[in-house]
Amino acid sequence: MSEGIGARVARKEDKRFITGKGKYTDDIRMENQAYAAFVRSPHAHAKVKGIDASAAEAMDGVVAVLNGHELTGDGIGNIICGWAVSSKDGSPMNMGAWSALATEKVRYVGDAVAVVIADSQALARLAAEAVEVDYEELPAVAFADKALASGAPEIHHNAPGNLIYDWEIGEEAATDTAIAGAAHVTELEVTNNRLSPNPMEPRSAVATYDAAEEHYTLYTTSQNPHVARLVLSAFYNVAPEHKLRVIAPDVGGGFGSKIYIYPEEITCLWASMKTGRSVKWTSDRSEAFMTDAHGRDHITTAKMGFDADGKIVGFKVDTIANFGAYMSLFSSAVPTYLYATLLSGQYNISNVHCNVRAVYTNTVPVDAYRGAGRPEACYLIERVLETAARELGVDPGDLRRKNFIQSFPHETPVIMTYDAGDFDGNLDKALAAADMAGFPARKAEAASRGKLRGIGYSCYIEACGIAPSAAVGSLGAGVGLWESAEVRVNPVGTIEILTGSHSHGQGHETTFAQVVAERFGLSIDNVSIVHGDTDKVQFGMGTYGSRSGAVGLSAIVKAMDKVEAKVKKIAAHTLEASEDDIVIEGGEVKVAGTDKAMGWHEVGLAAYTGHNLPDGMEPGLKEGAFYDPVNFTFPSGTYIAEVEVDPDTGVTEVVQFTAADDFGTIINPMIVEGQVHGGVAQGIGQAMLEQVVYDEDGQLITGSYMDYTMPRATDVPFYTIEHNTTVCPNNPLGIKGCGEAGAIGAPPAVINAITDAIGTNDLQMPATPQAVWSALQTVKTPMAAE
Amino acid sequence: MSNVTMTVNGKSVSRDVPDTTLLSDFLREDLRLTGTHVGCDTSQCGACVVHVDGRAIKACTALAVSLDGSDVTTIEGIANGADLHPMQTAFKAHHGLQCGFCTPGMIMAGIDMVNRYQAEGKALTAEAIRHELEGNICRCTGYHNIVKAIEDAAGAMSGMAKAAE
């Protein structure tokens, strides 16, 4: 069986996971290891008037109790947001100070004020309870719209009215004019529910300070160890980069939540220096709900104008985004450059305007979660489109088709240039696979069982491989968004690939090997992928935003280009032929059209012995590359959800789910489909199950799996997956990216289906049984019962 | 502190541990069998599922001391030397895992459900598998390939049981 691009190859990394031999951060135990437990605020907003740690310090086995004054006193810097977004009046965003251990004030339930280091985890937790903190409670606000209201409690003194920025994109006047002249205007208010990413592996860190070398080692659950090291070094002043090694070993899922550098990792590093012990911290699930960055949480009103022919003439959007108590690493970019720039959807719209107000509240910081801004954009557009189709009495597919962008490149009014796509083709494939023609019969059959059956679409487009670096830099990004690779061909011909991408479930050890093996005609068994260790791998940017294929693999291809060039020179020299006649295939380096050939391993050996190389050639066979994309990539697709609602209880079952995706070139369809399955399940979770709930006072109600509903096996169907490929013209392999599509496209399809079933459009996510039942109570005659 | 003696993956082990030691901690920290994972603190996620005296239980919700004398099997103990258990093989073949964190619990729960259904002579349908996975949460796979893997392994295990007869 082929192992190259397009082959369904079983994963090389699986064996360690299925035998219990994976190596996750919490599995690591250092000599002389102590354990950290954090003293966390039970209040959403309070002044810290004093900390009495004497009882904890007196406990046998407690190594130290450390607080924020000591931390800042040692020069540990504040946690920052790395993307500067300015308000429309030109003023910079109002970033409030965030210390890893709070000193003057706590701003959300879970904000850490001190850390206990002790000989065991159990003891550290008991001692943390014995630390007495004198709080003066302050009024708190948990909801973004209330935080903006006059008289709301002020969370950061440098953010009057709790406003972080008031930002806009697009032409407001032109959009207003277009909508004013529209034949039909659809208005919709939507909330995008707040979510907790919930990778199954909780966050963990093990920090070790070597006093003799003045060197730190941090094992941590990170999607991007180099970015972690950079930020820990440059902003938090833990140590210079060459004195800090960050290792992200096996990581049990991320979904965005493990991009950021949190207070706990910083504190563990600093505490290991303070105590002379290795310091380990592992979150439990309750702590994860309280401290892992949340996602989404938008309140939006939108208006879309149509001409008499059903063509969209303008789209106006006003969004309030809840940022929580502090600005997390990429928080500012999520509801701006990752959200508003996608508000043209798959549609040819001349006028789009979006205003976004980012707001502090007394809640956990909010940042990118699988999809990050794009799910919010897609949900809004596709809910508005579906609503409009119902208001206009036209087929929702036809209304979309009428407005699809047909030629590429296409420049939207919100600064994106779509490079390729086939939106009609996506819709056609999805409609066929979902058997639209059979829907009325299925609906009637469901009605005979007393069930309300509905169907809903979503035509999503997203932007992945966020870049080029110069462009994102001009938009305020503090980093470049390229990727690095090094290809090391060993003297025996086997290959190690050092990549700046990080795999935490995506299967890079297999898919990257497939690309390399195909290029050089080798077995994937002869290729290994090295990642996740700043001492082993050159600086890289990590894995998020569906970028590893489009950006990370492109860097590998560039490095392979250089290797190939050198291999051809060596072979041409050895075989006495012209470089142009050398071809690499089937494990051999040959002179085309002759029987002259070297084994691949012989070229490696020649390179490393250096006995007979072309004049002036350096020995060795190892090449590196940095790849900076020229544009985002634009995966797109059509998703169709079919649901059945039990009108007696409101219980909704997703009975069919069809995805037709355009991801560009696919390396391993099995893995790509797995990404869609998981993304769709998270999308169904957002649509029907999941929501982080705070009460008015900022107390977290959904603090465990007792109250936060995770999708389980019975909550989701088998998925039907179709591919409709148009190749991305802007990277060497033609890849667009697939990691987030499911989470982006699924929620509107599900809600469109449920609202179709129940006959009212008045439904917000999550469509829990209670929410659906309540909505049904407002409908006199459900459609299916007619 | 109490002495706990168990047979774990076929080997007798004995340790003095605090009475509050959970089986998951005993396995991970005292025996350094770190394949058993802990993903929640309220007994919902199932990453810690192991077999005790032939039944699947949640190792995070059992005291080691209360299982003194038991026979425990963990993810590290189900392969027969280099031969993987059919459930392990099926998870790989069907891409039933991504990040791998929930996988040990899924595999242990999968083996348990197949054993129970086969002992009762009941068919383990896809619907039944989903229902039986009530106590195992996966965030990566959307369950599709996990269900397929368990279906496939059930067939292989049935063949294995017949061959052993």
Added chain:
Amino acid sequence: MYETKYHKAGSVADAVAALAGADEGKVLSGGQTLLPTMKQHLAAPTDLVDVRGIDGMQGVTVGDGSITIGAATLHADVADNAEVRQHIPGLAALAGGIGDPAVRAMGTIGGSIANNDPAADYPSAVLGLGATVITDKREIAADDFFDGMFATTLDEGEIITAVRFPVPQRSGYAKFPNPASRYAMVGVFVAETGGSVRVAVTGAGADGVYRDDGLEAALGSDFSEGAVDGVAVAADGMLSDIHASAEYRAHLVSVMAKRAVANAG
């Protein structure tokens, strides 16, 4: 978890003595609720007295017109027991739907009813069947046993040894699980025993498991799904949380009552 001392009781007398000698002792049975509670520092017993090894506390005994289940019998073993399935199918179905398979392989009936969690399943069967709770010193009728949320009329140090269920003409259970925890958000147990109908509701009431007089009267005269339609279930006194308002819970009581009747066998 706070420090605690574990005792393995070899007999009921052993267990009683261990509890009597403890500052704040607690019976450890399956531990499926107690241990998570202790892990979160919400309970801090000084001593745990494990009753699972006590002879006679596990297993199902069929008597004359009744089935007695040892307090330390696992949910899985009740669900799979042929006698229970045949004679009290509602009880077998209830036991087979508690938690998940791994929880059912550890949790016990005695532990469940002693804790009287308002979202637990078993209290509805005990009350709905009019069972008798047998302890180390007396027998307590179900109607006298449950005493509000997380409370029972057990004395300090009193240990449940078994529960005796009368065999009904028919019984059925229907549960609406909490979407997140999968505990009962509303569970209704219906049973016709000795000519009279009892309907017990768990998960819904602010005071824990209760009998619904209106449903009992209606089903007493006509044991059918249709009979439930005529009964108004009031939202007063129902629990209300992010998953279900009192109104929604009251509505679900009616729906689950119908399904329990339909399931009854």
